[in-house]
Amino acid sequence: MQTHIYKADSRGTADYGWLKATYSFSFANYHNPERIHFGALRVLNDDVIAPGGGFDTHPHDNMEIITIPLSGQLAHKDSMGHTSVIKSGEIQVMSAGKGVFHSEFNASQTEPLNLFQIWLFPNEKNVAPRYQQIALETLEKRNELYQILGPDKNDKGVWIYQDAWFYMGKLDAGWKGSYQIKKEGNGLYLMVIEGEVTIAGQNLSKRDAIGITNTMEVEIEALSNSHLLLMDLPMNF
Template sequence: MKAQVIKAESRGKADYGWLKANYSFSFANYYNPERTHFGVLRVLNDDVIAPSAGFDTHPHDNMEIITIPLSGRLKHKDSMGHTSFIENGEVQVMSAGKGIFHSEYNGSEEEELNLFQVWLFPNQKNVEPRYQQISLSTVEKHNAFYQVLSPDENDEGVWIHQDAWFSMAQVDAGWQSDYQVKKPGNGVYLIVIEGQVKVAGKTLDKRDAIAISDISDLKIEASSDSYFLVMDIPMNN
């Protein structure tokens, strides 16, 4: 097993006034040669966006883009014809494929928006762009892992063009379980949204993460009431 703890305060940071960003990997003006990606995981941005502010229309291609609002709601518009709000308790995915344009704004005039945006390299290039959005109420459980993303369009959660599985868990203090890696050779990137958990013997606090490869299962224990995201991803990008 290979494991690396990424403390929250060690992430790249940027404050643009309207946007306060935390970068787990090199992005925009933040560059760290030791943090360019983890397997197919290219981006994990923890963004706080001011009321009514956001990103003007911009392009993407050949990337799987997953957005998970943690508080507030996101206003989305894209070149595929989708206009929607994505709120806390929902997850959105776009397969950019051969090319899309979209804009993203805080959908509130009063409250900040906090979200995770995750980019994964796809396992197929130049696919037809696609969009999907679901409510996590259809899958969420308490004191258990619940799947929010997979490679199978008939499985729980959203689906993408990659052999990746995302699971979330909202658990009570004292909870413990073993996470089973979904595909041999995949690694796990776990980030704590709230609380404190111990993963493979390492203690992680709020927004700390751990990147682990060469494993088949992983012991996770909650030291307090906790909420976390587990990304189970191929290590070959």
């Protein structure tokens, strides 16, 4: 087993006034040659968007884009004709494929919005762009790691063009369990959204992360009430 710790305070930061961004990997004006990507995981931005602020219409192509609001709500509009609001407790995926334009704004004029925006390299290029959004309440189970994303459109959660699986967990202090890697050769990237956990013998706190490779199983223990995001994804693609 190989592990690499990404402490919360080691991430890149930027303050644009309307946007306070924290970058796990090189993005925009933040460049760290040692943090370009983790396997197929290219972007994990922890964004706080001021009331009414947002990203004007801009293009994407050949990227799987996943948005998970942690608090607040996001107004989305795209060139496929989708106009929607994504709220805390929901997940959105957009397969940019051969090309799509979209805009993203804080839907509130009074409350800030905090979200994770995650980009994965796809395993198919130039596909027809697609959009999907679901609520997580039907999947969520206390003190369990529950799937929110996978490669199979008939499986639980949203799906993407990549052999990747995302899980979340809201765990009480003292919970112990394990996670089994879904596909040989995949690695695991775990982000502590809230709380404190021990994983693979390492203690992690709020917004700390760990990348784990060369194993098929990891042990996890919640040291306090914790909220986790696990990303099981290809290291070679």
